[in-house]
Amino acid sequence: MSSIQDEIRKRRTFAIISHPDAGKTTLTEKLLLFGGAIQTAGAVKSNKIKNSAASDFMEIEKQRGISVATSVMNFKYKDVLINLLDTPGHKDFAEDTYRTLTAVDSVILVIDCVKGVEEQTEKLMEVCRMRNSPVIVFINKMDREGQNPFDLLDELESKLNIKVCPLSWPISIGATFKGVYNIFDGSLNIFNANKTKIEEDIITIKNLEDPLLNKLVGDKDAEQLRQDIELINGVYDSFDAQKYRDGIVAPVFFGSAVNNFGVRELLDTFIRLAPAPRSRTADKRIIAPEEEKFSGFVFKIHANIDPRHRDRIAFLRVCSGKFERNKFFHHVRLDKDYKFSSPATFMAQEKNIIEEAFPGDVIGLYDTGNFKIGDTLTEGENFMFKGIPSFSPEIFKEVVNGDPLKSKQLEKGVKQLTEEGVAQLFIQNNGNKKIIGTVGELQFEVIQYRLKHEYGATCNFHTMQVYKACWITYTDVAEFERFSKYRGHQIAQDKDNNYVFLAESSWVLNTLIADFPKLTFHFNSEFKTDI
Numbered sequence: 001m002s003s004i005q006d007e008i009r010k011r012r013t014f015a016i017i018s019h020p021d022a023g024k025t026t027l028t029e030k031l032l033l034f035g036g037a038i039q040t041a042g043a044v045k046s047n048k049i050k051n052s053a054a055s056d057f058m059e060i061e062k063q064r065g066i067s068v069a070t071s072v073m074n075f076k077y078k079d080v081l082i083n084l085l086d087t088p089g090h091k092d093f094a095e096d097t098y099r100t101l102t103a104v105d106s107v108i109l110v111i112d113c114v115k116g117v118e119e120q121t122e123k124l125m126e127v128c129r130m131r132n133s134p135v136i137v138f139i140n141k142m143d144r145e146g147q148n149p150f151d152l153l154d155e156l157e158s159k160l161n162i163k164v165c166p167l168s169w170p171i172s173i174g175a176t177f178k179g180v181y182n183i184f185d186g187s188l189n190i191f192n193a194n195k196t197k198i199e200e201d202i203i204t205i206k207n208l209e210d211p212l213l214n215k216l217v218g219d220k221d222a223e224q225l226r227q228d229i230e231l232i233n234g235v236y237d238s239f240d241a242q243k244y245r246d247g248i249v250a251p252v253f254f255g256s257a258v259n260n261f262g263v264r265e266l267l268d269t270f271i272r273l274a275p276a277p278r279s280r281t282a283d284k285r286i287i288a289p290e291e292e293k294f295s296g297f298v299f300k301i302h303a304n305i306d307p308r309h310r311d312r313i314a315f316l317r318v319c320s321g322k323f324e325r326n327k328f329f330h331h332v333r334l335d336k337d338y339k340f341s342s343p344a345t346f347m348a349q350e351k352n353i354i355e356e357a358f359p360g361d362v363i364g365l366y367d368t369g370n371f372k373i374g375d376t377l378t379e380g381e382n383f384m385f386k387g388i389p390s391f392s393p394e395i396f397k398e399v400v401n402g403d404p405l406k407s408k409q410l411e412k413g414v415k416q417l418t419e420e421g422v423a424q425l426f427i428q429n430n431g432n433k434k435i436i437g438t439v440g441e442l443q444f445e446v447i448q449y450r451l452k453h454e455y456g457a458t459c460n461f462h463t464m465q466v467y468k469a470c471w472i473t474y475t476d477v478a479e480f481e482r483f484s485k486y487r488g489h490q491i492a493q494d495k496d497n498n499y500v501f502l503a504e505s506s507w508v509l510n511t512l513i514a515d516f517p518k519l520t521f522h523f524n525s526e527f528k529t530d531i
């Protein structure tokens with residue numbers, strides 16, 4: 001029987017992030033093909049709402065179904081057990097992606113070589129940096145006329161605020177793309193557009209002066225490559241794996257996911273470099289994965305796709321010890337013990353009941369309303385994992401009941417949907433005034449639709465003029481009271497009863513920060529890890 005240490009060593013848990021359309025779905029599918037988890041391309045449905053016309057509810061419903069099935073994909077590659085956590089592509093679901101990033105040990109970031117670093121990529125990387133997540137960058141679509149690779153690297157460094165280190169280098173680009181030179185081991189990978197075959201033409205050359213290089217890519221491109229590599233050696237430090245694991249340096253690869261090009265190279269490097277499950281910080285102490293006793297936390301809650309049941313699935317990341325089916329575990333927040341008779345993994349529409357799970361694994365637990373995002377399960381000890389912050393939403397609306405006879409249903413629906421993480425709930429006047437905050441408009445439609453169909457409640461929304469929500473802490477009670485007198489109508493409480501200030505503009509916020517020096521304004525709900 002293998003020990004917990006062996007199980008941990010074998011596991012890699014990561015997410016692929018990208019701006020929509022950069023190639024996340026395509027890359028995911030290719031990785032699954034290499035891992036033998038699927039046999040044909042097209043087996044993984046794209047987990048995204050293609051056009052942003054927000055009113056296609058059927059599409060949203062379908063989405064919910066698909067994203068349960070593809071939430072966690074596990075496959076084996078060369079003795080390594082890989083857990084790939086899916087993140088929604090649509091920007092309105094960015095909050096969901098942020099939370100998923102709390103459950104992974106590393107990240108692969110996909111960049112479109114034509115578009116470079118896009119807005120959403122910057123936001124996602126902020127979250128990675130906050131957690132010091134190791135990041136590997138895959139610059140995709142090299143078969144298209146993209147930007148100069150040196151410019152792309154500069155853009156990555158300046159916009160994402162991370163040092164980069166190219167581990168492969170493209171030979172030409174677009175219609176004349178010839179392939180990549182692997183800087184790490186000096187091999188050549190010759191490009192050949194092919195969407196079905198998964199083998200690559202890897203050719204070993206002695207060194208860059210090898211005449212074989214000229215023969216393979218032509219004199220002009222061979223010379224360009226020699227110059228590029230000389231420049232790279234002069235500009236970039238040699239690769240330091242520890243700095244990658246500490247989240248300081250991101251290795252960069254070039255390829256074309258749709259053509260299966262550069263994907264194997266990426267995967268081979270990934271399993272070699274990416275960290276196995278690591279220690280995690282809880283409120284009372286640091287929890288090492290190899291500890292004998294089980295612990296884990298819920299980072300995502302999904303409504304069950306079966307509309308006849310109100311059951312939900314709570315996704316739990318195992319952090320230490322061994323999870324076992326039908327064994328009692330301690331729900332720290334509720335101070336109650338629960339056992340789970342059908343913990344499951346989901347894979348390409350298939351659900352499998354599992355008997356045990358180890359650090360790095362993600363399991364789906366059937367939930368009848370006991371879990372909130374951020375909940376911790378242990379084998380008895382009382383501690384809560386940290387690192388699952390909420391960020392300020394971008395759009396704020398007050399919930400207005402559309403049917404006074406259904407106010408109980410509305411209350412329950414709003415509570416449960418926000419616990420699922422569909423949106424954030426802020427309350428005022430002892431719960432009489434409810435404000436919902438989201439990253440995008442789409443959520444309001446989802447909420448309205450689900451309230452009606454799952455809870456029989458109707459509601460309308462009143463848009464509020466809020467620029468940002470800031471969590472407030474203070475040491476001086478009198479100062480907070482003075483602030484409350486002046487700005488009480490803009491103070492609400494979040495799901496954990498923390499005080500949140502809803503600022504109407506950045507100017508007002510900055511003025512208040514200066515005027516009330518004894519209050520601290522935080523830009524996420526986990527105060528000690530502000531970015």
Ligand code: G4P
Nearest residue numbers: 018020021022023024025026089140141142256257258259
């Ligand atoms: P996403 O999940 O990040 O949103 O992106 P997705 O993989 O769906 O890819 C977006 C589009 O980019 C797709 O085309 C996909 O085929 C294409 N693509 C992915 N990798 C490459 C590549 O290496 N080279 C080129 N030229 N294109 C690539 P689509 O037309 O939107 O969808 P589809 O009909 O082809 O599936």
